[in-house]
Amino acid sequence: xxxxxxxxxxxxxxxxxxxxxxxxxxxxxxxxxxxxxxxxxxxxxxxxxxxxxxxxxxxxxxxxxxxxxxxxxxxxxxxxxxxxxxxxxxxxxxxxxxxxxxxxxxxxxxxxxxxxxxxxxxxxxxxxxxxxxxxxxxxxxxxxxxxxxxxxxxxxxxxxxxxxxxxxxxxxxxxxx
Numbered sequence: 001x002x003x004x005x006x007x008x009x010x011x012x013x014x015x016x017x018x019x020x021x022x023x024x025x026x027x028x029x030x031x032x033x034x035x036x037x038x039x040x041x042x043x044x045x046x047x048x049x050x051x052x053x054x055x056x057x058x059x060x061x062x063x064x065x066x067x068x069x070x071x072x073x074x075x076x077x078x079x080x081x082x083x084x085x086x087x088x089x090x091x092x093x094x095x096x097x098x099x100x101x102x103x104x105x106x107x108x109x110x111x112x113x114x115x116x117x118x119x120x121x122x123x124x125x126x127x128x129x130x131x132x133x134x135x136x137x138x139x140x141x142x143x144x145x146x147x148x149x150x151x152x153x154x155x156x157x158x159x160x161x162x163x164x165x166x167x168x169x170x171x172x173x174x175x176x177x
Contacts, residue, residue, distance in 0.1 A: 030097040053087040059129035061137030118144040136161040
């Protein structure tokens with residue numbers, strides 16, 4: 001089934017939870033799902049006999065923020081973060097990209113991490129991917145069984161892949177570059 005067919009199946013089953021999509025003739029098509037529905041949609045994508053997306057290749061966070069005032073006018077996006085799920089059906093040999101968009105900060109309060117439900121019960125490998133996205137991008141995955149840093153030390157302050165992150169001049173007395 002092609003992505004247009006998958007989109008139609010998801011629209012029929014989930015309606016407004018399927019928020020949008022990249023044009024299907026684009027080089028990099030995707031389907032956007034509401035954050036609150038990602039677990040239900042993911043379970044359906046994994047279990048429905050027409051889809052069988054049994055493998056999560058990757059889950060990553062993306063920060064859409066332009067910090068350069070000269071470039072902001074041409075940026076074309078409201079600041080937000082995305083969680084991107086790269087899925088494969090090994091049996092049916094098709095690929096899919098699902099996106100969840102959330103505000104950069106929960107309730108627009110700076111420093112309050114945005115929340116996306118964990119899909120680690122749908123695809124167990126998401127456990128590690130979600131920890132990485134939490135650690136580096138500052139996305140809180142509610143319901144995750146062990147959400148803690150995976151690359152940065154536990155006492156690291158902030159999330160270094162956020163575009164507005166200020167790297168510390170030193171860490172535990174060791175000066176950086």
